[in-house]
Amino acid sequence: xxxxxxxxxxxxxxxxxxxxxxxxxxxxxxxxxxxxxxxxxxxxxxxxxxxxxxxxxxxxxxxxxxxxxxxxxxxxxxxxxxxxxxxxxxxxxxxxxxxxxxxxxxxxxxxxxxxxxxxxxxxxxxxxxxxxxxxxxxxxxxxxxxxxxxxxxxxxxxxxxxxxxxxxxxxxxxxxxxxxxxxxxxxxxxxxxxxxxxxxxxxxxxxxxxxxxxxxxxxxxxxxxxxxxxxxxxxxxxxxxxxxxxxxxxxxxxxxxxxxxxxxxxxxxxxxxxxxxxxxxxxxxxxxxxxxxxxxxxxxxxxxxxxxxxxxxxxxxxxxxxxxxxxxxxxxxxxxxxxxxxxxxxxxxxxxxxxxxxxxxxxxxxxxxxxxxxxxxxxxxxxxxxxxxxxxxxxxxxxxxxxxxxxxxxxxxxxxxxxxxxxxxxxxxxxxxxxxxxxxxxxxxxxxxxxxxxxxxxxxxxxxxxxxxxxxxxxxxxxxxxxxxxxxxxxxxxxxxxxxxxxxxxxxxxxxxxxxxxxxxxxxxxxxxxxxxxxxxxxxxxxxxx
Numbered sequence: 001x002x003x004x005x006x007x008x009x010x011x012x013x014x015x016x017x018x019x020x021x022x023x024x025x026x027x028x029x030x031x032x033x034x035x036x037x038x039x040x041x042x043x044x045x046x047x048x049x050x051x052x053x054x055x056x057x058x059x060x061x062x063x064x065x066x067x068x069x070x071x072x073x074x075x076x077x078x079x080x081x082x083x084x085x086x087x088x089x090x091x092x093x094x095x096x097x098x099x100x101x102x103x104x105x106x107x108x109x110x111x112x113x114x115x116x117x118x119x120x121x122x123x124x125x126x127x128x129x130x131x132x133x134x135x136x137x138x139x140x141x142x143x144x145x146x147x148x149x150x151x152x153x154x155x156x157x158x159x160x161x162x163x164x165x166x167x168x169x170x171x172x173x174x175x176x177x178x179x180x181x182x183x184x185x186x187x188x189x190x191x192x193x194x195x196x197x198x199x200x201x202x203x204x205x206x207x208x209x210x211x212x213x214x215x216x217x218x219x220x221x222x223x224x225x226x227x228x229x230x231x232x233x234x235x236x237x238x239x240x241x242x243x244x245x246x247x248x249x250x251x252x253x254x255x256x257x258x259x260x261x262x263x264x265x266x267x268x269x270x271x272x273x274x275x276x277x278x279x280x281x282x283x284x285x286x287x288x289x290x291x292x293x294x295x296x297x298x299x300x301x302x303x304x305x306x307x308x309x310x311x312x313x314x315x316x317x318x319x320x321x322x323x324x325x326x327x328x329x330x331x332x333x334x335x336x337x338x339x340x341x342x343x344x345x346x347x348x349x350x351x352x353x354x355x356x357x358x359x360x361x362x363x364x365x366x367x368x369x370x371x372x373x374x375x376x377x378x379x380x381x382x383x384x385x386x387x388x389x390x391x392x393x394x395x396x397x398x399x400x401x402x403x404x405x406x407x408x409x410x411x412x413x414x415x416x417x418x419x420x421x422x423x424x425x426x427x428x429x430x431x432x433x434x435x436x437x438x439x440x441x442x443x444x445x446x447x448x449x450x451x452x453x454x455x456x457x458x459x460x461x462x463x464x465x466x467x468x469x470x471x472x473x474x475x476x477x478x479x480x481x482x483x484x485x486x487x488x489x490x491x492x493x494x495x496x497x498x499x500x501x502x503x504x505x506x507x508x509x510x511x512x513x514x515x516x517x518x519x520x521x522x523x524x525x526x527x528x529x530x531x532x533x534x535x536x537x538x539x540x541x542x543x544x545x546x
Contacts, residue, residue, distance in 0.1 A: 050532045051539040053444040057185040059543055060147040063192035066414070068202055072194070076408035081203055081285035082380075083341040084403055085278075085328065086196075088137070088289070089321055090130065090212060090240075090296035093351035094373050095358025096311075096318050102356060104310040105318050109326030110377065113345060117379035118388040118426060122506070124395045124438055124450075125349045128364055128371030130240060131184075131214050132441075133348040133396065134291070138195040138215075138229070140400025140411075140419040142441060145544045146193055147185035148215075149443045154243050155187065155220025178365070178461045181443035188216020188224035194412055196403050197230030197287055203407050206281040208233040210270050211291035214240050219247050219254070227252065231289070235273045241293040241300075263300035266293060267317070271324040275331045282335040287403075290328070294321050297352055314354035329379070339382045342406065346396060347374040361512040367440040367447040367460050368512055384426050392433035393450055398422045416544030437530055446538070449531045450506065454520075456527035458501040501528070 094100055098107045099114040126136025131152040132143035139146060157165075172179030189195075197207040209231040216224025219238050226234040237259070238247050245258035248266075259266075274290050294317035301308075301316035305323070309315035325345060332338040350357060350371045352364045362368025376394070378384055397419035401411055405421045420434035440448035440457070448457035485494045503517035503524045517524045 050535055053181065053539065055185060055444060055542060057147065060186045060190050060192075062543075063190075063545075065191040066194060066412075068194055068198050068412075071412040071414045072199055072202060072404075073410050074202065074408055075410045078408045080340060081205070081408075082406055083281075083286050083288075083337060084196075084200070084205075084406070085288045085290065085332075085341060085343045086137070086399065087325060087328065087343065087345045088134070088211075088291040089318075089345075089347045090291070090293055091349065091352050091355060091364060092295055092318060092321070092347035092375065093355035093357050094347075094360055094370070094375055095356030096295070096315075096351070097322075097375055099377075100375055101358050102311075105315040105322075106309065107318065107322040109322045109329065110345060113325060113329060113343070113379050114377045116381070116386050117343075117377055117384050118390055120376040120378075120394060121389060121391045122393045123346065123374055123376035124372045124393065125347070125374050126395060126397045127441060128349045128366060130296075130348055134215055135189055135193075136395075136397045137348075137399055138189070138197070138289075139193045140196075140397050140417045141193075141415070141544060142397065142418050142439070142538075144441060144444060144538075145416075145418075145542060146189055148189065149441075150182040150184050151240065152184060152188065152214060152216060154239055154245075155217035181445060187221065188218075189229065191223065191228065194415075195229045196400055197226075197289070199230075199400075199404055199409055199412075200285075200287045200407055201230050202409065203285065205407070206233075206277075206284060206286040207231045207289075208274075208277045208286070209236065209289045209291070210234070210273050210277075211236045211289075212240060212293050212296075213238055213291070222252070225252060233277065236270065236291070237293065241296055242298060261298075261300070263293070264302045266300075267320045267324055268302060271327050274324075274328060278328070278331050278335065278337075282337055285407075290324075292321055292324065294318070295351075295355060297354060299354070311356075312354065314351075339380075341380065342383070342403075343379040344376070344399065345379070346376040350374065359511050362460075367442055367457055369455075369506075369510060372440060378422075378426055380426070385428060388428070390425060392425060392431070393435060393438055393452075394422055394425070394433060395419065395435070395438050398434070402426075414546055416541075416546065418544075437527075437534070439531070439534060446531060446535050449527050449534075451527060451530065453505060453507040454523055454527060455504045455506050455512070456501060456524055456531065457504075458528065458531070460500070460502075503527070 095102055097110050099111040099119060125133045127133045127143050129151055132148045135143045135146045135148045168177060168179045169183055171177045200207060207230055209226040213226055213236060217238055218225040235250050241263055247254050248256040248259050270292060274288060277288055295314045299313035299317045301313055301320055305316045305320040309319050332341050350364045357363060357370035360369035360373055362370035364371050401417055401419045402422040404411055405423055411417045424430035437449050437451040439446050442461050447459050448455060502515040503520060504512045505516055
């Protein structure tokens with residue numbers, strides 16, 4: 001029996017009313033090929049892993065909401081509690097900012113923030129995708145502990161879209177598209193998780209989330225509203241700006257049911273809301289989570305910034321975010337609270353179609369640096385010294401334990417927090433990363449590890465066709481086995497395509513251009529063993545309960 005699969009090329013977004021959405025991408029991402037495949041021959045080889053990653057979704061329902069006061073305590077009462085502002089951009093590349101080498105976009109305010117604070121050169125996200133990265137940021141845990149491995153889709157889908165998604169997962173198992181293991185295990189952030197905002201409420205912080213939520217469609221299920229995760233105030237979207245219909249909310253009131261393509265005003269609006277929140281709470285501690293929609297595609301710069309850069313609409317929205325950062329810092333100085341406010345600026349993951357990786361390999365969705373390495377700047381007058389460049393590896397799940405420490409809170413005693421406290425690095429008391437190793441998750445699997453200057457990847461997926469034919473665990477990869485060469489008189493196969501695993505020296509090769517595994521087999525072996533040990537421990541207790 002033969003099944004005919006029709007594939008359509010997906011090169012990017014179209015303009016106007018035909019703009020390409022992520023859901024349309026998923027529907028059409030089995031792309032660029034017409035092929036006849038006998039169903040009887042479809043078989044996937046063994047994944048390159050040491051554990052079973054077929055996870056029972058029921059483990060994410062085993063606990064109800066947790067009262068923070070039952071698991072977190074105040075270890076140190078502070079006379080003055082610092083304010084916390086976390087500015088998160090969407091799909092901003094490592095090289096999209098001037099202080100990270102960009103020459104096409106004027107980011108004078110962010111550059112000044114870097115000069116007045118600490119700029120990290122080797123900072124990573126917990127996932128190279130939107131929703132999982134945000135889950136990691138707010139909980140301090142690798143996103144798989146929360147059951148979020150892929151951008152959360154809108155709660156309402158047509159029957160045909162549901163069918164197409166399921167076909168996408170089947171194609172992923174074949175190696176046609178990279179959706180193998182992409183299916184989320186939850187519909188939103190589990191209520192058994194504890195967010196930064198919920199922890200800070202124990203110290204009577206005023207809390208506010210502005211911008212993109214994307215941690216559960218609260219239009220369909222109100223339990224996923226930010227109010228239920230410790231935020232007093234919310235202004236923003238339920239989902240990503242391309243997951244139409246996207247609704248605009250002020251707290252629980254829906255202001256616009258579908259923002260459509262009229263998105264030019266929201267960066268300014270979000271900034272105004274942020275400034276108002278700061279002004280209203282300048283005399284008490286506050287936590288502001290400002291999650292811009294920019295520069296996620298499709299990009300909608302306001303008229304003021306349209307054409308202001310040499311980097312197209314993507315660059316124009318980056319420039320507008322830069323303006324927003326300037327407004328926030330100016331507001332802090334005007335209110336004379338810059339010496340008691342920590343401001344963190346970062347991106348959720350690397351760039352998608354447009355955007356600069358700064359010469360890093362790969363893009364959003366990949367375990368290469370271009371997907372995982374993001375800009376990060378920490379600014380706090382009088383606490384963080386000016387003009388410091390930190391080259392130590394760190395990750396966005398470190399924000400949770402860092403902020404808990406700043407507020408004098410213990411970490412939750414009932415769960416594993418994967419992140420580490422960055423305050424010793426930020427204050428100069430330590431020159432070393434708090435991590436022995438960082439791990440690179442791709443959906444439900446761990447693909448790589450970084451320890452010190454070394455990065456080891458045992459297997460790397462991509463998000464779309466063509467999936468490289470050097471992956472023997474896929475149908476097409478196994479069919480390409482004929483590319484291996486067997487020397488005369490030898491039984492050893494020599495791959496003529498790239499081979500796995502790979503080892504990179506990140507000190508000299510941040511672009512991951514040179515595989516040096518044959519020169520350093522001892523280092524590769526050590527990293528592989530470390531990865532396997534962590535993997536077995538992690539999957540034995542995925543939720544991380546103590």
